[in-house]
Amino acid sequence: QKEVEQDPGPLSVPEGAIVSLNCTYSNSAFQYFMWYRQYSRKGPELLMYTYSSGNKEDGRFTAQVDKSSKYISLFIRDSQPSDSATYLCAMSGTGGGNKLTFGTGTQLKVEL
Amino acid sequence: SAVISQKPSRDICQRGTSLTIQCQVDSQVTMMFWYRQQPGQSLTLIATANQGSEATYESGFVIDKFPISRPNLTFSTLTVSNMSPEDSSIYLCSTPGASGRDTQYFGPGTRLTVL
16 A cells, blocks of 8 residues: 555546545654645646645645545635646655655646 | 756667766755656655765665765756666656755656667
């Protein structure tokens, strides 16, 4: 079993839809949770960062962490074609340069 | 955030040859990371490169296959040696983000195809 599980998609939604992207994990030591966005032929770009459980909102993006269920989510409101990309979840145990464990990424396509 | 560039952006190589990938950062950083991203798989850490010391390799990766140099605080190279088609992948370098966090900033990647 992988430490981090993520549905690879592809996920196709109409413009304006609410998108829900999810990851589950098995390592209870994970405390730092991140979402990266990766456009085709580009490197991953940090989108959201969350420490421990709870919600964090940034514009149209909301990250949720439920440590009791070992489940994290990224919600995108009013999705736009420019949101079409691969979304990678990542997590680690402690702050200060530790190794990140990534999900495989979910490919999202927002259609006009 | 750090601005990271990589050279080459892509290459097609023959089996048995070697390719050196360069990573340049616009600010001084202590740690640099090298990842491999294979189709349908998660980013996998190859090694951590600290300036002035030997790189630390993850399980499954060895120095003979992936030698790394870190001559200064803004530059690193990764060599993929004696390549086979299984080495076809995207190779990414990254640097740590904000202090105390485990965020990382990534370069654009080098897309390698081995024939």
